[in-house]
Amino acid sequence: MLRYFLSRLLTFLxxxxxxxxxxxxxxxxxxxxxxxxxxxxxxxxxxxxxELVKQxxxxxxxxxxxxxxxxGVLHGDLGASFVTKKPVWxxxxxxxxxxxxxxICAMIFAVALGLxxxxxxxxxxxxxxxxxxxxxxxxxYSMPIFWWALLMIIFFxxxxxxxxxxxxxxxxxxxDTPTGFMLIDSALSGQKGAFGSAVRHLILPAIVLGTIxxxxxxxxxxxxxxxxxxxxxxxxxxxKGLTPARINGLHALRNALIPVITVIGLSVGTLLAxxxxxxxxxxxxxxxxxxxxxxxxxxxxxxxxxxxLIATMVMVVNLSVDVLYGLINPKIRRR
Amino acid sequence: MTATAPAATVERxxxxxxxxxxxxxxxxxxxxMWIFAGFVFVAAFAPWLAPHDPTEQFRDFTLIPPVWEEGxxxxxxxxxxPLGRDMLSRLLHGARYSFFVGVVVVTVSATGGILxxxxxxxxxxxxxxxxxxxxDIILAFPSLLLALVLVAILGPSLTNAMIAIAIVxxxxxxxxxxxxxxxxxxxxxxxxxxxxxxxxxxxxxITVLPNCLAPIIVQAALxxxxxxxxxxALGFLGMGAQPPTPEWGTMLAEAREFILRAWWVVTFPGxxxxxxxxxxxxxxxxxxxxxxPKLKRS
Numbered sequence: 001m002l003r004y005f006l007s008r009l010l011t012f013l014x015x016x017x018x019x020x021x022x023x024x025x026x027x028x029x030x031x032x033x034x035x036x037x038x039x040x041x042x043x044x045x046x047x048x049x050x051e052l053v054k055q056x057x058x059x060x061x062x063x064x065x066x067x068x069x070x071x072g073v074l075h076g077d078l079g080a081s082f083v084t085k086k087p088v089w090x091x092x093x094x095x096x097x098x099x100x101x102x103x104i105c106a107m108i109f110a111v112a113l114g115l116x117x118x119x120x121x122x123x124x125x126x127x128x129x130x131x132x133x134x135x136x137x138x139x140x141y142s143m144p145i146f147w148w149a150l151l152m153i154i155f156f157x158x159x160x161x162x163x164x165x166x167x168x169x170x171x172x173x174x175x176d177t178p179t180g181f182m183l184i185d186s187a188l189s190g191q192k193g194a195f196g197s198a199v200r201h202l203i204l205p206a207i208v209l210g211t212i213x214x215x216x217x218x219x220x221x222x223x224x225x226x227x228x229x230x231x232x233x234x235x236x237x238x239x240k241g242l243t244p245a246r247i248n249g250l251h252a253l254r255n256a257l258i259p260v261i262t263v264i265g266l267s268v269g270t271l272l273a274x275x276x277x278x279x280x281x282x283x284x285x286x287x288x289x290x291x292x293x294x295x296x297x298x299x300x301x302x303x304x305x306x307x308x309l310i311a312t313m314v315m316v317v318n319l320s321v322d323v324l325y326g327l328i329n330p331k332i333r334r335r
Numbered sequence: 336m337t338a339t340a341p342a343a344t345v346e347r348x349x350x351x352x353x354x355x356x357x358x359x360x361x362x363x364x365x366x367x368m369w370i371f372a373g374f375v376f377v378a379a380f381a382p383w384l385a386p387h388d389p390t391e392q393f394r395d396f397t398l399i400p401p402v403w404e405e406g407x408x409x410x411x412x413x414x415x416x417p418l419g420r421d422m423l424s425r426l427l428h429g430a431r432y433s434f435f436v437g438v439v440v441v442t443v444s445a446t447g448g449i450l451x452x453x454x455x456x457x458x459x460x461x462x463x464x465x466x467x468x469x470x471d472i473i474l475a476f477p478s479l480l481l482a483l484v485l486v487a488i489l490g491p492s493l494t495n496a497m498i499a500i501a502i503v504x505x506x507x508x509x510x511x512x513x514x515x516x517x518x519x520x521x522x523x524x525x526x527x528x529x530x531x532x533x534x535x536x537x538x539x540x541i542t543v544l545p546n547c548l549a550p551i552i553v554q555a556a557l558x559x560x561x562x563x564x565x566x567x568a569l570g571f572l573g574m575g576a577q578p579p580t581p582e583w584g585t586m587l588a589e590a591r592e593f594i595l596r597a598w599w600v601v602t603f604p605g606x607x608x609x610x611x612x613x614x615x616x617x618x619x620x621x622x623x624x625x626x627x628p629k630l631k632r633s
Binding site for chain 2: 011014015018019022026029030135138139141142143144146147148150151153154158270276277280291292295296303307310311312314315
């Protein structure tokens with residue numbers, strides 16, 4: 001197992017350095033002088049320009065610049081935002097809980113509906129339930145989620161007036177956020193209605209973000225279940241006279257879960273990072289919206305740092321999934 | 336090579352006939368194929384099908400609802416947008432952009448990906464390792480984020496969006512081609528071709544590549560729909576096609592502030608994206624069933 005883990009780590013490290021190289025290159029391959037581009041219409045005095053060139057180290061040889069950058073990254077120094085002047089690292093971690101909370105809720109939604117839907121579809125293969133669930137899954141899988149979000153807003157916020165359109169909680173509530181998770185903090189605050197407000201803000205973005213993982217999980221569960229249901233030990237279980245519920249639940253689902261868990265794990269990585277569209281539409285103050293806003297504002301140090309942090313996070317999650325997979329499934333380890 | 340093979344008694348159906356036999360079994364796939372054919376038709380003939388110019392502004396007819404709603408007008412069957420442009424004409428023209436994006440992205444990324452993948456499979460181990468790490472690096476970034484950043488570097492436009500999406504789509508082809516080429520390289524027919532004296536290029540493109548095509552074709556269908564979705568998403572974020580281009584994602588972005596007043600300016604472009612992507616994905620499922628021998632029910 002240790003060997004397997006080390007071999008995974010061995011491919012992780014070069015990839016990580018490659019990612020630092022890309023985020024390093026990003027600011028330097030921009031057409032034109034990056035400092036003038038960032039300053040945009042605000043303009044710059046010559047003194048300030050020279051100061052910035054020095055600050056970013058653009059007057060040094062490229063190799064030296066990369067070494068300095070890498071040293072900074074390994075010490076947790078990702079530079080500071082051009083607009084707010086705050087360190088990128090601090091901004092990232094003050095916004096990250098919002099994205100994490102949204103992603104967890106989206107994943108709960110996706111698993112809670114996708115897993116049973118896949119199982120029901122597989123058990124009733126070819127019947128009405130299978131067709132309905134799998135057609136819906138294909139529609140969900142093909143959905144342009146930015147449009148899906150707008151439709152939800154039109155219906156639930158516009159027509160029914162049930163949910164607010166943006167943000168994490170109504171402005172009337174104000175309390176400390178020790179955990180950064182609005183659901184927990186609002187419940188802890190003890191203010192009447194705060195928790196309900198947080199839930200109403202969260203529900204639409206979570207459904208929208210969870211839609212594609214839901215479709216993927218439902219399809220994956222169905223095909224994994226179908227494969228397992230064809231195995232001999234299932235026939236044996238049937239022959240022994242076990243009830244269908246016991247066969248499907250205990251024997252089949254357990255083994256079908258292995259590929260499903262992998263899919264869930266891999267989509268956690270993309271969820272955490274890929275909330276770009278959902279967060280932008282619902283003005284959810286997480287890292288997806290932060291990245292998009294920084295691109296609009298040409299706040300390139302933030303884009304650079306954010307790219308690196310997000311890619312590293314995706315890589316760490318994928319590595320953990322790989323290692324976990326090796327733990328669950330010994331066949332993988334021996335390869 | 337002339338072999339003295341015994342006369343075959345049963346004629347094997349042609350490759351395409353065999354493929355279509357399996358493809359047809361999946362009714363959804365056939366349905367998807369017809370919708371896709373309609374989409375291609377619209378993309379090809381949009382200027383002749385559309386009742387108006389897609390960018391012409393009828394200033395006296397802004398935000399006219401579709402004909403079946405009260406206040407509808409037959410000269411604008413699906414209504415008009417906030418600037419008085421005909422929705423139907425814009426949607427029809429939008430099909431051209433989406434089709435174009437799909438074709439360009441798939442062609443560029445598949446050609447590049449197949450080449451690099453084959454090279455990687457045939458290359459010495461160290462070169463293969465380098466190529467695969469580079470692909471890992473690209474895959475470490477969420478695709479939409481990387482495309483966004485690339486467009487930020489290149490400048491927002493439809494062409495740059497296509498380049499960005501093609502770069503992001505490429506590693507999937509590389510991995511797929513490499514994996515299936517390596518599988519084929521173990522087989523006897525490749526060894527015999529080598530023994531007969533086939534050169535490396537011949538081995539790569541004539542001996543091995545045709546036998547790796549099945550998964551690549553399925554991936555091409557998948558990335559066609561992903562390309563359309565990503566281009567629309569970039570357009571929606573203001574980083575793809577620029578107004579007044581009637582690209583579906585860009586149309587949605589322009590319509591955003593009217594979502595609570597005029598449902599049609601938001602509903603139709605998204606519906607167009609959904610139907611197109613859905614038809615391609617239906618076809619992709621059928622292709623996979625028909626081309627993947629493991630799933631074939633013989």
